[in-house]
Amino acid sequence: IEVDATTFAKQNFDFIVCGGGTAGTALAVRLSEISSFKVGVIEGGKYHKDDLKILTPQGINFADVWNNPEYDWMFKTTPQRNLAGRSIDIVRGKGLGGSSMVNLMGFLRAGKVEYDQIGQLGNPGARKLFTGARNHWLNPGWSWNEITPYFMKAENASLPTKNETEEIHAGYDPAIRGHKGPIQTSVTSWFSEAIPPFFDVLVGMGMQADRDFNDGTDANFVWPPILAIDPDTETRSYAANSYYEPNAKRKNLVVLLQSQVLKVELSAKKDKNGNLRATGVTYQDMITNKTYTASVKKDVIVSGGGIQSPQMLELSGIGNKTLLESFGIKSRIDLPDIGENYQDHLISFQSFEVPNTMETWDILYDPEKNASAYEEYMQNHTGVYTAGVSVISYMSLNKVVDAATLKNWTAELDREFFARNPSPGRRLQYAIQRKRLDPHSNEASIEYYAAPSNAYADTREPNKSYMQIACIPSHQFSRGSIHVKSGNPLDHPGIDLNTFDFTIDKRIMLAGTRLGHNLTDKMPLKQIVVNDVKPPAHTDTDDEWNEFIAQTASTPFHPCCTNSMLPRELGGVVNPRLVVYGTSNLRVADVSILPMILGTHLMATAYAIGERAADFIKEDYGVLH
Numbered sequence: 001i002e003v004d005a006t007t008f009a010k011q012n013f014d015f016i017v018c019g020g021g022t023a024g025t026a027l028a029v030r031l032s033e034i035s036s037f038k039v040g041v042i043e044g045g046k047y048h049k050d051d052l053k054i055l056t057p058q059g060i061n062f063a064d065v066w067n068n069p070e071y072d073w074m075f076k077t078t079p080q081r082n083l084a085g086r087s088i089d090i091v092r093g094k095g096l097g098g099s100s101m102v103n104l105m106g107f108l109r110a111g112k113v114e115y116d117q118i119g120q121l122g123n124p125g126a127r128k129l130f131t132g133a134r135n136h137w138l139n140p141g142w143s144w145n146e147i148t149p150y151f152m153k154a155e156n157a158s159l160p161t162k163n164e165t166e167e168i169h170a171g172y173d174p175a176i177r178g179h180k181g182p183i184q185t186s187v188t189s190w191f192s193e194a195i196p197p198f199f200d201v202l203v204g205m206g207m208q209a210d211r212d213f214n215d216g217t218d219a220n221f222v223w224p225p226i227l228a229i230d231p232d233t234e235t236r237s238y239a240a241n242s243y244y245e246p247n248a249k250r251k252n253l254v255v256l257l258q259s260q261v262l263k264v265e266l267s268a269k270k271d272k273n274g275n276l277r278a279t280g281v282t283y284q285d286m287i288t289n290k291t292y293t294a295s296v297k298k299d300v301i302v303s304g305g306g307i308q309s310p311q312m313l314e315l316s317g318i319g320n321k322t323l324l325e326s327f328g329i330k331s332r333i334d335l336p337d338i339g340e341n342y343q344d345h346l347i348s349f350q351s352f353e354v355p356n357t358m359e360t361w362d363i364l365y366d367p368e369k370n371a372s373a374y375e376e377y378m379q380n381h382t383g384v385y386t387a388g389v390s391v392i393s394y395m396s397l398n399k400v401v402d403a404a405t406l407k408n409w410t411a412e413l414d415r416e417f418f419a420r421n422p423s424p425g426r427r428l429q430y431a432i433q434r435k436r437l438d439p440h441s442n443e444a445s446i447e448y449y450a451a452p453s454n455a456y457a458d459t460r461e462p463n464k465s466y467m468q469i470a471c472i473p474s475h476q477f478s479r480g481s482i483h484v485k486s487g488n489p490l491d492h493p494g495i496d497l498n499t500f501d502f503t504i505d506k507r508i509m510l511a512g513t514r515l516g517h518n519l520t521d522k523m524p525l526k527q528i529v530v531n532d533v534k535p536p537a538h539t540d541t542d543d544e545w546n547e548f549i550a551q552t553a554s555t556p557f558h559p560c561c562t563n564s565m566l567p568r569e570l571g572g573v574v575n576p577r578l579v580v581y582g583t584s585n586l587r588v589a590d591v592s593i594l595p596m597i598l599g600t601h602l603m604a605t606a607y608a609i610g611e612r613a614a615d616f617i618k619e620d621y622g623v624l625h
């Protein structure tokens with residue numbers, strides 16, 4: 001049920017979830033399955049119920065949603081010196097459902113190896129891994145085998161029929177997909193003719209297809225991805241309409257909207273184990289600007305996402321003591337790694353003109369064609385308005401550059417890395433990440449996806465058709481940081497991506513973007529590319545390509561790892577049960593707990609984290625059997 005700010009403060013909550021986003025909504029709904037648990041959710045935005053801007057899958061539509069304060073927190077990075085001094089937009093969904101409400105709906109898992117690495121980075125055995133001792137599961141509960149059931153629990157897949165599958169050269173395996181979960185998934189039902197040639201070029205380069213990519217495979221695959229689209233209505237299935245809505249009448253699930261968490265309240269004294277206890281949450285009603293405190297009997301769970309979860313902890317006095325005190329925030333727990341280890345992907349788009357006889361999303365910029373496509377969608381749930389991303393591929397680095405180059409890059413990286421006297425925690429991540437530079441590695445290093453439209457509004461011309469190729473290096477070595485810039489909870493935090501801090505990140509982006517371009521010289525893609533649009537055809541030297549990247553690269557909006565699940569002495573913020581160090585009952589559940597970014601988009605993992613956290617909590621309170 002939804003209540004107002006005053007009523008919310010009077011409830012006797014067992015749990016309060018700070019942020020009703022992707023993971024937070026999933027977690028709160030699962031906790032409320034236990035009728036004796038009273039669960040509160042505080043969400044900063046509205047519930048954009050039945051809003052067609054959200055529900056319609058067509059990606060071009062999102063231009064009205066991203067950078068619109070109704071739906072987006074509108075964060076920007078600090079000026080990035082290696083991106084021509086630009087500040088990059090970081091879109092974050094504002095509203096019940098969080099970023100699952102505004103994203104491109106890819107419902108993807110990374111490969112087995114990547115989730116197993118999260119397990120290996122854990123506590124307390126990571127120290128053994130670091131010193132070279134035998135490897136075993138160290139973040140209990142976080143290996144591929146343990147997380148897979150939670151991907152399945154979140155999903156209800158409608159897989160393409162065999163005929164459809166043959167047409168799109170793809171395989172989907174019912175045995176590894178969920179069939180009873182709340183998130184409805186399917187494959188886009190509208191394909192542009194501009195896309196199959198891209199698919200064929202990748203197959204020609206040795207990428208596998210015809211199998212379900214989410215079977216644990218990490219790379220060297222091309223696939224029409226599963227998307228969070230309900231195929232019956234051809235609408236977005238997201239945390240608010242799929243987890244919350246069917247359970248909205250539960251009296252023990254109490255949702256407060258348009259209210260911003262200002263801080264988590266902590267006990268004045270430590271318990272016998274030396275931990276502080278979260279006793280409640282202070283929040284501001286953003287309509288009346290009044291503040292309230294709601295109290296909690298069991299746990300507070302922070303689920304504000306990769307950017308706002310570290311901010312909420314810092315505002316509560318948990319973080320780097322010196323930094324917090326410089327802004328007049330009283331330090332309660334000195335945890336200097338909050339907000340550090342910030343990772344995201346970078347993305348570079350290239351646009352190409354294709355024959356205008358090919359139907360692409362660009363037809364929607366023609367008012368007449370747009371009107372008739374929209375009518376078709378509203379009447380029949382068909383046509384270009386149903387379209388989502390239709391092809392995605394991950395490659396290992398050895399497909400992009402030769403072994404000698406990889407050897408040189410590794411030597412340069414080692415020199416740069418060790419010259420910085422890295423902490424033990426960074427060294428541990430480095431040891432795992434560096435393996436991707438091995439010429440024999442089969443792990444994901446670069447993602448490509450294609451979409452049938454021009455990525456750049458400034459080069460779009462009427463009555464022309466385009467396709468774009470996006471290149472996304474999967475794991476950067478650089479680490480950024482996110483910290484409060486003042487003691488005012490309503491100020492945005494400082495978000496520094498620290499782009500290309502390590503030269504190798506720039507080299508991989510350059511090589512990947514060049515390869516993305518070279519794909520269009522291969523048949524059958526060559527046959528359909530009429531013109532290079534952006535960058536223009538004369539882009540040639542490394543300097544020119546680097547300049548293009550510096551002027552245009554952005555992120556696919558995957559900020560994470562800012563409250564890493566690692567041993568405390570290795571830079572950790574939460575333990576494997578997601579409890580914040582130095583507290584007994586304050587947890588974090590969202591993608592900020594990942595210790596290293598995954599070579600995939602993060603929504604399905606965010607749901608799995610919410611589901612996982614719910615079971616940990618149920619287990620800890622003796623109600624999961």
Ligand SMILES: Cc1cc2nc3c(=O)[nH]c(=O)nc-3n(C[C@H](O)[C@H](O)[C@H](O)COP(=O)(O)OP(=O)(O)OC[C@H]3O[C@@H](n4cnc5c(N)ncnc54)[C@H](O)[C@@H]3O)c2cc1C
Binds near residue numbers: 095303
């Ligand atoms: C534009 C875009 C496109 C993307 N495309 C894809 C894709 O196609 N596939 C994919 O897998 N991933 C995609 N992602 C990434 C994916 O959506 C996110 O990684 C994932 O949803 C993050 O989940 P989360 O629970 O960590 O955070 P969120 O879902 O962002 O939830 C955080 C919630 O906390 C609320 N909140 C924050 N601070 C406060 C506060 N102080 N008080 C109250 N409430 C607060 C927010 O309003 C929000 O609801 C995309 C993301 C974006 C933004």
